[in-house]
Amino acid sequence: MSTQASEAAVAPGARTTRKRRRGESHDPVNWWLTALLIVLALTIAVPLYFAVVTALKTTDQLGGTGFGLPTSVRWSNFADAWRLTDFPRTALNSAIITVGAVVLTLLTNSMVAYAIARNLERKLFKGLYFYFVSALFVPFPIIMLPVAKETALLHLDNRLGLILLYVVYGLAFNIFIFTAYIQSIPRELEEAAAMDGASTWGIFWKVIFPLLAPMNATVGILTCLWAWNDFLLPLVILSDPGSATLPLVQYVFQSQFQTNYPTAFASYLMAMAPLLLVYVFAQRWVISGVTQGAVK
Amino acid sequence: MTATNLPASDAGATTSRTSSPAAGPGRPRKSATQLPRTFYLMVLPALVLFVIFHTIPVIQGVYYSFTDSPGYGPSNLVGFRNYIALFSDPRVLHAYWFTFLIAGVATILVNIVSLAIAVGLNGKIKFKTTLRGVYFVPNILAILVVGYIFNYLFSNSLPALGQKLGIDFLSTSLLTQASTAWIGIVILAVWQAAAFNIIIYIAGLQTVPQEIYEAASIDGAGAWRSFRSITFPMIAGFFTINMVLSLKSFLQIFDHIVALTNGGPGTDTESVALLIYKGGFQGGEYGYQSANSVVFFIVIVVFSIVQLRFLQRREMSA
Numbered sequence: 200m201s202t203q204a205s206e207a208a209v210a211p212g213a214r215t216t217r218k219r220r221r222g223e224s225h226d227p228v229n230w231w232l233t234a235l236l237i238v239l240a241l242t243i244a245v246p247l248y249f250a251v252v253t254a255l256k257t258t259d260q261l262g263g264t265g266f267g268l269p270t271s272v273r274w275s276n277f278a279d280a281w282r283l284t285d286f287p288r289t290a291l292n293s294a295i296i297t298v299g300a301v302v303l304t305l306l307t308n309s310m311v312a313y314a315i316a317r318n319l320e321r322k323l324f325k326g327l328y329f330y331f332v333s334a335l336f337v338p339f340p341i342i343m344l345p346v347a348k349e350t351a352l353l354h355l356d357n358r359l360g361l362i363l364l365y366v367v368y369g370l371a372f373n374i375f376i377f378t379a380y381i382q383s384i385p386r387e388l389e390e391a392a393a394m395d396g397a398s399t400w401g402i403f404w405k406v407i408f409p410l411l412a413p414m415n416a417t418v419g420i421l422t423c424l425w426a427w428n429d430f431l432l433p434l435v436i437l438s439d440p441g442s443a444t445l446p447l448v449q450y451v452f453q454s455q456f457q458t459n460y461p462t463a464f465a466s467y468l469m470a471m472a473p474l475l476l477v478y479v480f481a482q483r484w485v486i487s488g489v490t491q492g493a494v495k
Numbered sequence: 496m497t498a499t500n501l502p503a504s505d506a507g508a509t510t511s512r513t514s515s516p517a518a519g520p521g522r523p524r525k526s527a528t529q530l531p532r533t534f535y536l537m538v539l540p541a542l543v544l545f546v547i548f549h550t551i552p553v554i555q556g557v558y559y560s561f562t563d564s565p566g567y568g569p570s571n572l573v574g575f576r577n578y579i580a581l582f583s584d585p586r587v588l589h590a591y592w593f594t595f596l597i598a599g600v601a602t603i604l605v606n607i608v609s610l611a612i613a614v615g616l617n618g619k620i621k622f623k624t625t626l627r628g629v630y631f632v633p634n635i636l637a638i639l640v641v642g643y644i645f646n647y648l649f650s651n652s653l654p655a656l657g658q659k660l661g662i663d664f665l666s667t668s669l670l671t672q673a674s675t676a677w678i679g680i681v682i683l684a685v686w687q688a689a690a691f692n693i694i695i696y697i698a699g700l701q702t703v704p705q706e707i708y709e710a711a712s713i714d715g716a717g718a719w720r721s722f723r724s725i726t727f728p729m730i731a732g733f734f735t736i737n738m739v740l741s742l743k744s745f746l747q748i749f750d751h752i753v754a755l756t757n758g759g760p761g762t763d764t765e766s767v768a769l770l771i772y773k774g775g776f777q778g779g780e781y782g783y784q785s786a787n788s789v790v791f792f793i794v795i796v797v798f799s800i801v802q803l804r805f806l807q808r809r810e811m812s813a
Contacts, residue, residue: 240629403537
């Protein structure tokens with residue numbers, strides 16, 4: 200016990216000194232590279248800075264390059280944009296669609312991938328695998344026209360229909376990465392659970408699904424970004440203006456925005472803010488989640 | 496990244512494992528009759544929905560491509576007439592040319608830019624985590640919304656700046672002429688897509704063991720030399736996948752163009768996806784644009800396969 204404790208206390212210290220010593224002799228912090236990367240990162244900040252200053256100006260402060268700070272701040276641009284685009288309702292539509300798509304995708308796509316991954320030696324399931332994954336090669340424009348007709352016919356030209364489409368169109372990619380991941384999980388765990396009398400259904404939810412957490416994070420993040428930011432699918436599917444999503448509303452009001460840029464920019468900022476805020480707090484987690492999917 | 500051949504190899508491993516006597520006991524032998532019905536029930540709902548919302552629309556799209564349907568009411572079968580007309584329609588041909596131009600330039604630029612930034616972000620720098628976080632931000636934002644901001648920058652701020660500095664090229668809006676509008680579209684596309692590619696390249700760079708670099712620097716290899724001889728060959732798989740995915744997504748470019756030019760002036764900056772949307776939904780060319788989308792589908796598949804073959808051969812010889 201005491202030796203373990205002392206080892207634990209010594210080991211990290213030893214490692215850090217070794218690392219630091221190596222860091223100092225071989226590769227010190229490259230300040231030129233750091234500075235260069237910071238300057239390049241400004242290209243990302245410029246459009247966002249521009250959106251903020253423009254959203255705070257009055258229309259007669261526009262003109263010139265537009266990069267100057269506002270001389271007097273007009274907060275009511277945000278109130279105008281809020282009213283014009285019916286922000287609470289639009290944001291709620293986006294949130295419902297995104298949450299619905301993420302939750303349903305995680306629950307169903309992982310399950311389908313599990314059934315396929317564990318039976319790939321059977322012709323039927325192998326065929327299903329290739330059937331689903333081949334959809335990766337089908338560009339959306341080829342189904343765009345028929346699916347818009349079809350959803351209208353089935354009365355799914357609404358939020359529910361959109362959620363279903365995100366879940367179904369995600370299948371190709373998600374089955375691809377879930378299957379690869381499930382195959383790396385040893386079957387022994389399931390066999391032990393089966394010996395204890397667990398059903399296939401129970402095994403999936405109690406043994407496998409928790410083990411899929413890293414892949415669930417990847418798929419959840421990617422689905423969330425897709426559903427929240429997507430423009431084309433809501434554009435062709437949604438028929439009721441009341442269920443419009445945030446990007447769709449920016450498009451719909453574009454002609455009215457043309458006459459009042461500060462309101463337009465306030466609206467753009469409000470459309471980008473929710474996910475940006477989530478990202479600021481979950482940044483590390485988001486990036487490691489995306490990376491995980493890339494390496495698999 | 497080699498997940499493509501995983502299922503096949505694993506299936507092979509499983510069969511060999513079940514046939515070997517050592518693995519026999521303890522594992523219930525599965526035969527077609529013993530397979531739990533649950534497995535079928537797990538895939539059935541998804542399969543049904545997939546057939547309804549993916550396969551049937553694809554078949555319908557192919558069917559309509561042989562009709563003169565305007566999108567509503569009755570229509571007649573017209574054989575290959577739509578397909579023949581496509582190849583002599585200047586608007587369609589121009590859309591393909593324009594899409595290839597954007598996709599080609601953007602794919603190459605995005606991969607150069609994001610590989611360079613990824614190498615930088617993987618180096619010995621300060622604020623590593625923060626900088627990585629910042630470079631991912633464009634991927635969080637909707638292309639359409641960012642596109643509207645870029646639209647204003649290109650059509651108002653940049654000309655004002657150009658006039659101030661006396662640069663003729665910049666003093667009018669990029670977006671009002673087709674000959675320059677494509678540059679604006681490519682800038683937006685690269686700005687947005689680099690974010691995701693950087694993350695993939697960083698993941699690739701982290702698979703390269705650091706010891707190799709130390710050995711190389713002892714042998715006197717410079718930074719560029721060790722990038723060319725070590726880094727690039729070792730992340731060639733990531734390069735292949737990024738090139739193929741970028742090209743595929745840029746060929747379907749839509750949001751960028753809606754936000755920046757909406758296809759104008761006239762139809763000079765229309766991409767294929769935008770043309771299919773406009774013609775199919777607003778122009779009463781439902782059947783005709785269905786034929787266009789079938790051709791587009793074939794083009795994308797051929798491009799992906801050719802590119803994959805080409806890059807994989809390079810990967811092997813590298």
